[in-house]
Amino acid sequence: MTRTGKLNWLTGLIFSLFFVSSTVFGQDVSVSSSLSETNIYSGESVTMTISVSGQSINNIERPQMPPVDGLRWLSGSTSTSQRIELINGRPTVSYSYGYSFIAQRPGTYTFPELTIGVDGKGYTTKPISFNVLDPGSIDNDQSARLPDIYVRLEPSTTQPVVGEMVIADIVLYFKNTVEVRSYQPTPGWKAEGFWKEILENRLQTKATSTLINGVRFQRARLLQYALFPTKSGELTISPFELSVQIQQRNRRRDIFSFGLGQERKDLQTLPVTLTVRSLPDIDNAxxxxxxxxxxxxxxxxxxxxxxxxxxxxxxxxxxxxxxxxxxxxxxxxxxxxxxxxxxxxxxxxxxxxxxxxxxxxxxxxxxxxxxxxxxxxxxxxxxxxxxxxxxxxxxxxxxxxxxxxxxxxxGSEDMLRLNVEPITGLAQWITPDNAPLTSRSWIWGLLLSPVVILGLAFWVKSYRDKMNTDTAFARAQKAKKLATEELEKAAASTELKNGYYHIYRAISLFIADKLDLPKAGNTTSELVQAVEDSSSSKLAIEVKRLLTKCDTIAYAPGASQAGMARDVEFAQTLINELNKAL
Amino acid sequence: MMRSLSILIVMLISSFTLPAQTAQTLFDEANDQLTAGNYEEALTAYQAIEQTGEVSGALYLNMGIVATQIDSLGLAKYYFIKASEFNTTQARAAEALEYTESQFSRQSAMLPKLPWEKAVEWLLEGPGVLTIFLTGFSFILIGVLLILLKWFTSFSFQKFNHTLSTVFTTGILILLLSFYIDYVNERYSGAVIIADETQVRNTASETADIVSLAYEGYSVTIDIKKSAEHKNWVYIRLGNGQFGWMKPEALKIL
The missing domain is CATH 2.60.40 (Immunoglobulin-like)
Incomplete structure (x- = not known):
């Protein structure tokens, strides 16, 4: 969360006027006096303000300004102001009289008491001590090194115990030549090692005057945190960052500049190290x-x-x-x-x-x-x-x-008794099986089964579809069966010519089906050539020999039934070898 | 041939009934000890039966009663919870649990369960993992059957593919659910604190910071997978949502 603030310099001025003050109360009338500065360089101007406030003031006799050691009154510079405000619901009038002085010789002096007549009654202020300083004592080099504006984190203590509240003030210092328009803390400040609480500041930020190395600075407390160290040892509060909008007072102002000349400055505090002490032991509480x-x-x-x-x-x-x-x-x-x-x-x-x-x-x-x-x-x-x-x-x-x-x-008494009787006699016994699903092999078998079933079914379906749609494939698949049937007919035949006809038909049909040749009209040489092209010449020679024998059996001398049976067996062997080769 | 078959059948029946008879015999003996007021002996005998792997609702109920008698209420709560898992002793165990809970001097605050946790618990205690798995598998089989019918017959209908994908998706989701529930069941387990008081630490070390104290009768949940990281320590979640490590001797896992 970010927090923005704007310095009200008029309020600051009024505050600074009251910074060193003395107040005299009489019934509903109060009289106070204050010096704008109590450490003044010789030659600097300073204002003494006398304030009179009350709820029913009719007449004020302005004080006669006595000679003041160390100061010279500028008699023509007296100012007067009046303010009405409500205090506890009742209107209160405040009159302020300002008297300007010029500081004279260096030394320590006292502004004497003053007597003011209010409605015929005398009120006396308290004396105020002040110092007039020698401007020659200022180290110009050192003061020149001071930045125009900077910010510091000022802890209320540097040696707290663990858990003790440390008030950390974020204080802005700036020279009189600088006018601060606004400020904005950078979010995300982490005070590591501390519990952090931001404190509420209901009053507007006010600036007070202070001297640093002889240079007059304005000092304004912007924010306040309560830090609680959570451990002992050397703890460093990390830098707090903020950005401020400033304007140099001595820069020539143009009424039409509309805020030009303002600049933004990013500032951060120096790290502050606290020595956090441990809490002592406690034993009886x-x-x-x-x-x-x-x-x-x-x-x-x-x-x-x-x-x-x-x-x-x-x-x-x-x-x-x-x-x-x-x-x-x-x-x-x-x-x-x-x-x-x-x-x-x-x-x-x-x-x-x-x-x-x-x-x-x-x-x-x-x-x-x-x-x-x-x-x-x-x-x-x-x-x-x-x-x-x-x-x-x-x-x-x-x-x-x-x-x-x-x-x-x-009901309560019933609750105090256990009315459940033990069970005796036959009991129903089980052996609990708490094995997880993943450790049961049948679970994996079940999970795999749909895949296996679908795989097998797909193979069957594909085969069936191919048999129905791919004629060459279907003929090749059925070739051996048809050839075997022809050979069975050959074996059963009692007539040699008919038998060899079936052997010839078995071989020729098998080769035609396997090699997707026309079902009829293939010559022996075409069949042999096809076998030679698709397998080995040795098989082709065997095929040629058998087919030629089948063609010429009618003219072969000494052909017998036993020889045909051997040729049927040979044809069967040949078909088996062709089945492997084609 | 018939004689050999008869001997084989008798042997098979014996192999199934013998352990049960042994458990029943031990149970009867333990009951006698209980009736005689020898509670320690009775509990030892009951525990011996439990170690054989044969259990029953009556066994756990009687063990709970014995534990109550020896003033070990955490143990009694554990056994009564076990007895409540059997239909035959569910009602009696619930009554005994109510009594036991009323006797604990300290009660653990219990965070309400998340809807998803309730659903998983209901599925575990209701249909069970195996039933859910078989349900999912049945959907897959129906899908396979539909495919086979389409491939080998003229069976088909409008939006066949849509129906098929719905059936398969449903089946796969139910199967995944069954595996998830099984995983949850295997990874997390209920437990009951049986020690009077035990410390729950933020790491598995005797010197670690104490997160909380757990008292007898507190119901906790064990993360079995995480517990396996450290020997002699178990990682638990208290009823109020706090996590930590404790010694396994202080509790009994359900």
Whole structure:
């Protein structure tokens, strides 16, 4: 979250006028005086302002300005202003009289008391000390090295204990020649090693005057953080970054420039190292983690309850310090009380340069049996950094009386008995099988089976489709079967010529079907040539020899039935070899 | 031939019934110890039966009763939960569990379960992993049957492909669901704290920071896979959502 701010320099001026002031109250009239600077270089001007405020002022007798050592009054430079404001719902009028002086000789002086008559009554201001400095004492080289504007992180302490609240001010310093228009912190500042809370600053940022190495600077606190170290040792607060919109006062202004001449500057603080001390040991109390100033109380509500009703033990820790980091004290509760998860709430204020408020822890208990129970006295402690010691608070013992609700007494008593009887006799026994799915082999078998089934079915379907659509393939597949049938006819034939006809037909049909030749009209030489082209010449020779024999058997001398049977067998062997080769 | 077959059948029947008879015999003996008030002996005898691998609702219920008698309520809760998983003893175990829960002095806050966790639990306790797997497989088989019918017969209808893809997608999703539920079931397991009090630490070390304390009777969930990373430690989730490591002796895994 970013936060922007704008310096109200008129307010700053008024604040600086009141910075060193003395106030005199009389009934509803207050009179105060202030010097705009209390460290003034010789030759510098300074303004003494006398303010008179009240709800019903009729007449003011302006004071006579006495001679003041170290200052010379510029008599013609007196200014007057009037302001009306509502204070507690009633109008209040404030009159301011400004007197300008020039600082004279270096030294330490006192502006004397002044008497002012208001409605006929005299009011006297308090004297104010101031120093007039020698301009010759300024180290010009050193002051020249100072930047026109810079920012610093100023911790309230550099040696806190763990958990102690450290107020870190983000302070902007700038010379009088610089006018700051606005500023914007860069988001994402991480104060590692610290719990961080931003403090609220309801007042507008005001600038005060300060001297640094002889140079007058304006000092404005922009932001304020509460840091709580979470561990001991040397902890470094990382640089805080912001960007500011500035304008040089001495640059010539043009009424038509419309803001030209403004520039943006990115600034960051120097790292600040804190030496965080450890908390000492504690042995006789429970440490809540609190570091600060706290009050701790513990209550029980209700102190009398029915069995089963919820009871709240509330611990309230209030005060200032590391409230967000407080832990719930641990209590010893009687065993018969049921304890539920505690709740916690907090009401934290982040004003007035501190974290304050209260944090409440609530334990929820339920009594399961009737009786009187005591939550024993407990010592809880927090660390007081102002006095560097633990402060122990004794929380008195709490008593709880639990009674049975008469409306549900029967049910409660039943709850206290186990009415389940053991089972005897025959029991139904099982052997549990808790093996995971992935370790059962049949599961994987089942998962695989659809794939196998579909694969086989696809193969069958593809074969069937090819047999129906691819004639050559179908003839090749059926070739051996048809050839075998022809050979069976040859074997069964008693007539040699008919037998050899079937052998010839078996061989020729087989070759034609296998090689997708015409079913009829193939000559022996064409068939032999086809075999030779598709396989080996040796097979072709065998085919030629058998087919020639079949063609010429009618003229062959000594042909017999036994010879034909051998040729049938040979033809079968030849078909087998052709089946492998083609 | 008939005689040999008869001997074989008798041997087969014996091989199935003998362990059950042994478990029943031991159970009867343990029941006698329980009736005689010898609770420690009875529990030992019951545990011996459990170790044989034969279990029953009656066994777990009686073990729970014995554990109650010896004032080991965490153990009793564990056995009653086991007994509630059997139909025969579900009602009695629920009653006994109600009693046992009322006796614990400390109760753990329980975060409500997420809808998805409830669904997984319902599927595990209801149909079971195997039924879900077989349901998914049946869808796949129906899809295969539809394909075969289309390939080898003239069976077809409008939006056949759409129906087929729906059937396969449904089957695959149900199969994946069954494997997921099986994975969850194998990875996470319920457990009951049986020690009076035990520390839950943020790492598996005696010197690690204590995250919380767990008391007898707390129901916790164990991450079995993560627990395997460290010997003698188990990684658990308490009912209130906190995680941590504890010693396995302090609990019994359901």
């Amino acid at each position: 429970t440490f809540t983690g609190g570091v600060g100033d706290f009050k701790i109380t513990r209550t029980i509500e209700p102190a009398e309850a029915f069995v089963g009703e919820s009871i709240e033990v509330t611990t309230t820790i209030s005060g200032s310090g590391n409230l967000p980091l407080l832990n719930k004290p641990i209590y010893e509760y009687p065993e018969t009380l049921e304890i539920y998860n505690p709740s916690e709430s907090s009401n934290i204020n982040r004003n007035n340069r501190e974290i304050s408020g209260s944090k409440t822890f609530t334990d929820i208990l339920i009594a399961r049996n009737a009786g009187e129970f005591t939550i024993p006295e407990t010592n809880v402690a927090f660390y007081d950094p102002d006095n560097d010691r633990y402060r122990t608070i004794s929380l008195p013992a709490l008593t709880l009386k639990a009674t049975r609700d008469p409306r549900s007494v029967n």
